[in-house]
Amino acid sequence: MKRLVLYVMQKTLVFIGSVLLLSVVVFYVSRLAPGDPLVSYYGDRAEKMTVEERAWAEEKLGLNDPIHVQYVRWLEGALRGDFGISYKYKTGVLEVIRGRAGNTLILGGTGFFIIFAFALLLGIVCAWFEDRLPDRILCRIGTVSSCIPEFWLALVLILVFAVTLRVLPSSGAYSVGKSGDFGDRARHLILPVSVVVLGHLWYYAYMIRNKLLEEVRAEYVLLARSKGLGKRQVLFRHCMRNILPSYFSIMAISVPHILGGTYIIETVFSYPGLGTLSYESARYHDYNLLMVLSILSGIIVIVCSMAAQAVNEQLDPRMRQGLEAEADE
Numbered sequence: 001m002k003r004l005v006l007y008v009m010q011k012t013l014v015f016i017g018s019v020l021l022l023s024v025v026v027f028y029v030s031r032l033a034p035g036d037p038l039v040s041y042y043g044d045r046a047e048k049m050t051v052e053e054r055a056w057a058e059e060k061l062g063l064n065d066p067i068h069v070q071y072v073r074w075l076e077g078a079l080r081g082d083f084g085i086s087y088k089y090k091t092g093v094l095e096v097i098r099g100r101a102g103n104t105l106i107l108g109g110t111g112f113f114i115i116f117a118f119a120l121l122l123g124i125v126c127a128w129f130e131d132r133l134p135d136r137i138l139c140r141i142g143t144v145s146s147c148i149p150e151f152w153l154a155l156v157l158i159l160v161f162a163v164t165l166r167v168l169p170s171s172g173a174y175s176v177g178k179s180g181d182f183g184d185r186a187r188h189l190i191l192p193v194s195v196v197v198l199g200h201l202w203y204y205a206y207m208i209r210n211k212l213l214e215e216v217r218a219e220y221v222l223l224a225r226s227k228g229l230g231k232r233q234v235l236f237r238h239c240m241r242n243i244l245p246s247y248f249s250i251m252a253i254s255v256p257h258i259l260g261g262t263y264i265i266e267t268v269f270s271y272p273g274l275g276t277l278s279y280e281s282a283r284y285h286d287y288n289l290l291m292v293l294s295i296l297s298g299i300i301v302i303v304c305s306m307a308a309q310a311v312n313e314q315l316d317p318r319m320r321q322g323l324e325a326e327a328d329e
Helices: 002-032 037-048 051-061 067-079 093-128 133-146 150-164 182-216 219-226 231-268 274-283 287-315 317-328
Strands: none
Touching: 002 067, 002 287, 037 051, 093 133, 093 182, 093 231, 093 274, 093 287, 133 182, 150 182, 150 231, 182 231, 219 231, 231 274, 231 287, 274 287
């Protein structure tokens, strides 16, 4: 019990320290970057402001203080749950994010589950037909597809299916007035999800294929085959079970990777999610919104990395024994 408490405390301190460090870096970099945040709040009027009006506007938004003073003030408000208002949308930051987060979860979540369902299937097929025609064909197709930039693939799909054939929408999450129409939302998801899947599928399928082949060549497999077990039994009963820790670990650490790709795709398809919001906040120097989005993305990365390690520790007895030995020392 004591060991568990120490483990949780250690992970909690690492998490808090990482988030604080991230917040400091993002805060300073965003404010030192070139650009005028008053344009985000006041629009074109900012360019016509006199010196006195600009000073008054900066004081109103708290931009005239030194950066470290601004950070301490922001941190105090954040600890109370007050992250400020969005300069561009003139409303609370959390309210703006809440209106977009659902769309990103739908797009990213759908792509995530499709990727790992098919990655596992393709990995098994390639391992079963190792160095034979199906494996070679899939490896070549996967290599080519993984080299195509996501933004270029998105533009090609828009050109073919939205512009030329006009069978699928090119942008948005739903048509005007059809936010509750499941079929309409599904049609708007087809192209973005296709790009998410094609951009990441083979990368993870290849990893699973290699993990399976490592197990297939292990000594215990030769022993099992010598005892009369068939290839199917060895692959699914033994090899599959032994790669589960790696499979779940890959799933956990892949979330930031897939999320980053989702952000890019949202921008190309003008999909109203957190990716588009992140681009807008960086472009218009919407500091408060950019801070929360960056920290939210950072938290996802940190949590997923910790989750991957925890999964390995629980499912892989060798790692768990190593950690227990270190704790005893």
